[in-house]
Amino acid sequence: MRVLLSVSGTRGDLEPALGLAMALREFGVQVRICAPPNFERRCAELAVPLVPVGPPTPGSDGVWASPAQLSDHAEQWPTAQFDTVPAAAAGCDAVVATGIGEIAARSAAEKRGIHYQFVSYQPTSLPSPHHPPMPRMPGERAAPAEIGNRVQWEIDALGWDAEYRVTMETRRAALGLAPPGGVRDHVITDRPWLAADPVLGPWPSSPDLDVVQTGAWIVPDDRRLPxxxxxxxxxxxxxxxxxxxxxxxxxxxxxxxxxxxxxxxxxxxxxxxxxxxxxxxxxxxxxxxxxxxxxxxxxxxxxxxxxxxxxxxxxxxxxxxxxxxxxxxxxxxxxxxxxxxxxxxxxxxxxxxxxxxxxxxxxxxxxxxxxxxxxxxxGLIRADGATVAAKLLIEAIG
CATH class of the missing domain: 3.40.50.2000 (Glycogen Phosphorylase B;)
Known part of the structure; x- marks a missing residue:
């Protein structure tokens, strides 16, 4: 059994995916990760194969990244993913998308006819009437309190379409796939996973999503301090x-x-x-x-x-x-x-x-x-979230 994990962002986005990778390996599953090339050393430390996607994450080299650089990276990221993830999924039995930046992962799974699973590390990237969408960039202003959460999520969905629909439709057509409906709901699906501890980050429920909360995915670390x-x-x-x-x-x-x-x-x-x-x-x-x-x-x-x-x-x-x-x-x-x-x-x-x-x-x-x-x-925080998720994924793959 082989699984591809698709990761974007920073070290905080990579580590939970590595936690799942190590848990899957305990069950004999082979895992590879699609992620920016600046994570090569960290993946090598845990012997998890890395398929590099796009350029390094801005700022990962210790050089200050301007807002324009961050914006350019975000704009180019979907294309970089479509250039890499579908091919990396060859021979796999499932693709796991770890966050809202994973635009190509579901298309890669559909092209290969394999299982797809979306996961969020926090409740606020999943639509719910109990919270508004999270801000995406530093300094982004929250919507006025008079605008209810449901309306904010409707606006959020329109934002996804404006940002990603053209690229997604073009690249899916090249893969022989039909256009998606709404981009956000296509990526998240109606049964996403929430890889957050239920004490720290409980799911507040939503009539539109059947969220499965696995607990946080943690890499056990036994390294000595310097x-x-x-x-x-x-x-x-x-x-x-x-x-x-x-x-x-x-x-x-x-x-x-x-x-x-x-x-x-x-x-x-x-x-x-x-x-x-x-x-x-x-x-x-x-x-x-x-x-x-x-x-x-x-x-x-x-x-x-x-x-x-x-x-x-x-x-x-x-x-x-x-x-x-x-x-x-x-x-x-x-x-x-x-x-x-x-x-x-x-x-x-x-x-x-x-x-x-x-x-x-x-x-x-x-x-x-x-x-x-x-x-x-x-004493209430769970440490078995990655194992829970690994078992669920293996069961879903069948």
Whole structure:
């Protein structure tokens, strides 16, 4: 049995797919991944074959990506997928599309006559009367509250058609396939999967979708922390971790966070991320790291300050680490609301990021009651989502 996983976006989009790939391998399934070429090393680490799609994700090389570059990449991505994914699906028994950027995956499955499955990592990319569509770009303004969720989802569907219909109809015709109906509903289908933890990101229901919530897909990570990092952790009280992953954040945000953490008498553990963040000075209370094992690190920190990606939010929650979320785009505001609602952390909106606002958010995150609640919720987070999904997929393939 062979499965193709189609992935776009950043490291946070790749890791859950790798979690599913490893779970499928436990059942003897062969897996390959279609994804941008900047993920080659990560896939090689786990011995998952990569079929590269298009150019590298903008910003993955540590060079600041402009809004125009991000827009150009998004515009070219559907064509790059149609150029690659249908051929990569040869010999496969199923194609799994991992997110709203996977425009060609269903067409590839139809061309091969094999099973297709769409999965979202967060509820907010799936239509429901209980929430509006998530914003897709930094700075995108939310619709006025007077516009109901149903109307917003109708507008969202029109946006998908305007952006993708011409390319999809042209490329499907070249594959000998009929035009789709609405593009969004064609991609998502009426029975998508939700690969999010039901405690952190519960599905609120929808009359139009039969959503199957599998739980989050997690790659087990047993890597040791680097020696220098272990020495820093052992040298004092637990630090506050600060990291924004693949978000190209302003360096002023990092400076504000460091100032706020120091004002609380805490040490700082700063992750460089794609933005190449660095400490303000050579003080011994601030240590800078690259990519490390968060599953091993987060149980040893006082709090986690981050952008609110689904993966980081889930990993911190599993570790029982209080969180401060600084949401920037897409589903990050949703995870911020969930963290606050669960009482396991606080939120600092990007527009208000300064030492004072961050200090207020840290007051909540570093409170003993928040730590106790975070530990309580950690015991509720499931770790078997990828295994659940693997079994469901194998059953669906038959």
């Amino acid at each position: 020696a220098g990092l272990r020495d820093f952790l052992d040298a004092g009280t637990p630090p506050v971790y600060v990291g924004f992953g693949s978000m190209l954040v302003r360096h002023e945000i990092a400076r504000s966070v460091i100032d706020a953490v120091r004002a609380h008498g805490r040490r700082v553990l700063l992750s460089r991320g794609w933005a190449g963040l660095g400490s303000l000075d050579d003080s011994s209370d601030c240590f800078t790291v690259g990519e490390v094992n968060h599953q091993a690190l987060f149980p040893r920190v006082a709090a986690v300050v981050h952008h609110g990606g689904a993966g980081t939010t889930t990993t911190a929650a599993r570790a029982g680490a209080p969180q401060v979320l600084v949401p920037l785009m897409m589903d990050q505001s949703y995870w911020a609301r969930r963290v606050a609602a669960l009482g396991i952390g606080s939120v600092c909106e990007d527009s208000a990021v300064d030492p004072a606002s961050l200090s207020d958010a840290l007051d909540i995150a570093l409170a003993s009651a928040t730590r106790a609640r975070a530990i309580e919720v950690a």
